[in-house]
Amino acid sequence: MRGLSLIDRYIAKSVLVPLLGTLVLAAALLVLDKMLRLFDFVINSGGPVSVVWRMLANLLPEYFALGIPIGLLLGVLLAFRKLAVSSELDALRGVGAGFGRLLRVPYAFAVGLLLLNLFIVGWLQPWTHYGYERLRFDLRSGALGASLKVGEFNTLSKRFTLRIDRSERNGTQLHGIFVQADDNSGTSIVATAQHGRFLSTDDPDTILFRLDRGRLIQQSAKFQTPRTLSFQSYDLPINLPQVDRFRARGAAEDEVDERTLPELLSESYGGTAKNQEAELAARSNLHFRLVEVAMMLLIPLLAVALAVPPKRSASSLGIFVGIVLVVAYHKLNQWAEGAGTRGKILPEIALWVPFLLFAALIVWMYRTLATKPGGQPIGSLERAAGKVGKAIRGLLPQFGREAEAGA
Incomplete structure (x- = not known):
């Protein structure tokens, strides 16, 4: 932080607080949602309750892999929205600090989180996913020991x-x-x-x-x-009864999530796959992970494009649109991975074509904001949302009168 200018420090602080808050909140919500089901599963399996915490620890990398892109999006978006609504963004641009200059700190965060996410999905998550499945197997087989039920x-x-x-x-x-x-x-x-x-x-x-x-x-x-x-x-x-040994990591052909990136690369293009179905599954999963990580380089541009509302507007529609776009893109990638695994579409085409189209949309939105005077990519969406809201408010009194007449 010592080598950063005052502008960079201010932006870094504005981005860091919502970014960390979003990561913690997303991880907490996902953990709480899963915790109840794990407690029910462990208790019904007769295992010790302490294994729940081990299973949740193995799920945290997967949750962080999902939460990091959304955290980066909200961190940059909320920081630049604050600058835009308070007119600080106009003042900074007035003294010669363009969007390219202001995006230095967001891209520093993006590159750091990209490397972290690449390590998580490429190496850490395969091992923790395997550890989670091994704990499930041990619970079912009784290898973790059974808890005695009183009165039964x-x-x-x-x-x-x-x-x-x-x-x-x-x-x-x-x-x-x-x-x-x-x-x-x-x-x-x-x-x-x-x-x-x-x-x-x-x-x-x-x-x-x-x-x-x-x-x-x-x-x-x-x-x-x-x-x-x-x-x-x-x-x-x-x-004691004999307990079966759990399979080796990645031994099952359909468990591509347990393979690291080098292992997926070897199966995809190195000729080590057992058959064509295994090769398609490895290629699909490999490119799914790569496009998910590469998307993080576009998130700062998307966040800035959605952060600046039209003049004399403090609408938060950009936050909603940003979250919807990121989640929808993730779901589209999941569908594309499944289609590539089944051989309906080449995995490279199924996953990289949507990425390029999404990248073109984000670059167009950013250029509209950065190069066109008064250009706000979400301006038309806000005007449309305003018209819909006005129409709904106009219909509510009519519905009330009709209800009173019917009564």
Whole structure:
């Protein structure tokens, strides 16, 4: 900041505050929306609640990849709108500071965030996406451990069922226990105990369930009558079920989101794809990531073009239009990626043609503002929105009179 002029410092401060606020707000909203569904999924899967925070941490790079372009757009747009509405923009242009000069700081932010977003979508997000899917697999398979449900029959393995009345100390101390277990020799054990706890052993595939003060019934084809036993302490070994190993990252052909940019490039044009379908999927995903990142170089121009309202107008229509354009372009890219994956359109054409058309529109809007005296690209939109609003306000009294007459 020491080497920047006063104008650059002022613009940098005006851009930074809404940019960071938008990033934090967008990430918080997306996390809260996902958190409730993750809590429901983890609890229904019988896993520890702490895994929710690990899953959310793996989702944060994806949320930031979506939030960074919108944050940059709103940061630059709100900063230049403030300059325009307060007439500071006219004063700056009057002393010779054109839009090219004023865009130095926004483009410094854009280049820095572009590199950050490229690292996120190219290298970080594939690993965190894989980590998220691995946690989902571990929950379903029971590799993360099951939480015991009080008052219900918990099946810890095919041959071990447990019910408890009360749990203390995060499940390390259990009370009011009923156990039913079978072993490989056909012996069945049913036991009740006042207290119990799980203990680890040297064998990672076996744990001990130590019961205190209870009764036990043992039944087998070898016994003429069931055997009963009263005990003060009894160790019941439990063989843990075998858990399947999760696949390697990117092993599934349809998991292109788990591949880094160099891996996608190798599959797309290096001949390492397993088949033509895998090559199309890799090419589509590669160009989807590239156009999403390249779009950030156009965002400062779009933000400035939408930030300056017509004279004697303080309308915020440009903010709405900007968000709609960025979100619509992202959805169009998602559709184009799907079309390229299915082979309906060449991935390069499906993704780069909309980018070039969108870039031409943004450059035209910026040149209209920067080179034409009094030119505001959203002026016609604001006039149309004003006419629609006036028509709606004119119809409301008419609807009120008709409602009163009908009553």
